[in-house]
Amino acid sequence: MPRSVHYVDFPVRIREVEVLRRTQVTPTMVRVTLGGPGAAGFESAIADEHVKLIFPDPGTGELRVPVQDPDDPDELVWPRPMPTSREYTVRAHRPDVQEIDIDFVVHGDGLASGWAERAEPGDRVHVAGPPGGFQVSDGYDFRIVAGDETALPAIARIVAALPRDSRGHVVVEVFDEASEQPLDAPDGVDVTWVHGFGRAGDAWGEAVVGTAIPAGAVTHVWLAGEAGAIRPVRRWLRDEARIGKEHSSVTGYWKRGLADTHEHLDEDDEDDEDDDVAEEDLVGAH
Numbered sequence: 001m002p003r004s005v006h007y008v009d010f011p012v013r014i015r016e017v018e019v020l021r022r023t024q025v026t027p028t029m030v031r032v033t034l035g036g037p038g039a040a041g042f043e044s045a046i047a048d049e050h051v052k053l054i055f056p057d058p059g060t061g062e063l064r065v066p067v068q069d070p071d072d073p074d075e076l077v078w079p080r081p082m083p084t085s086r087e088y089t090v091r092a093h094r095p096d097v098q099e100i101d102i103d104f105v106v107h108g109d110g111l112a113s114g115w116a117e118r119a120e121p122g123d124r125v126h127v128a129g130p131p132g133g134f135q136v137s138d139g140y141d142f143r144i145v146a147g148d149e150t151a152l153p154a155i156a157r158i159v160a161a162l163p164r165d166s167r168g169h170v171v172v173e174v175f176d177e178a179s180e181q182p183l184d185a186p187d188g189v190d191v192t193w194v195h196g197f198g199r200a201g202d203a204w205g206e207a208v209v210g211t212a213i214p215a216g217a218v219t220h221v222w223l224a225g226e227a228g229a230i231r232p233v234r235r236w237l238r239d240e241a242r243i244g245k246e247h248s249s250v251t252g253y254w255k256r257g258l259a260d261t262h263e264h265l266d267e268d269d270e271d272d273e274d275d276d277v278a279e280e281d282l283v284g285a286h
Helices: 111-118 149-161 203-209 227-241
Strands: 005-009 014-026 029-035 050-055 067-069 072-077 084-094 099-105 124-128 132-136 142-147 168-174 189-195 219-226 248-254
Touching: 014 099, 029 111, 050 111, 084 111, 084 149, 099 111, 099 149, 142 149, 142 203, 149 168, 149 219, 149 248, 168 203, 189 203, 203 227, 219 227, 227 248
Parallel strands: 142 168, 142 219, 168 189, 219 248
Antiparallel strands: 005 132, 014 029, 014 124, 029 099, 050 084, 050 124, 067 072, 084 099
């Protein structure tokens, strides 16, 4: 039985970085490359690690940022009320040139996605983290990695880091065919693209549930996306696939009608009730 995960701890820093360039990756995703002197010393080693981008308060324009804890220089002290921030996956880090890529699903009305669509070289933003995270063992027989478009940056990193003899199934829901991206998947890992056309549904979850897990395979499952869409897949993991929490990572990256959501659903056993949230368009993308 492989060791499921081990924790990799980073000192948590706050840094001010500058926009180096903006790249339209697909019609629905923009990549902002950050760098400059503030990126020196940035650490990145976990495929699904995240940072917080800190923005001025939308109502007052006030920018509040955390400071390093004088009693523990590896931690931050956050002001109250909490600053306006959004969590995003580190898509790539090139320490040799001090560059950090952050990918944004663009949908027209989000705070961070709007900033990304307007970002110009020289713009500045504060970045907190990453705080570290859990490294999944290479010893699994089978891997399932799945999510919606907000999870695509993490999925791309996870898949690229898999041993080349890995077996598994990757499922990604994107807007349409034009939103698909090349994934560096091992030959033994099948990739399924689901087209949601901007609707937060359960089609990608249905594709996950349809995965044929080889008999006797010790399996790890990584899921991320809209919290409500994930819950039925969690029930399948628990009740049918019999894959426990120690062999899974399940995270709600966003909820309909709510901003700045990052919820670890594998820690929540009360998943049989629907979330009482507004039926609105996507408001947070990692």
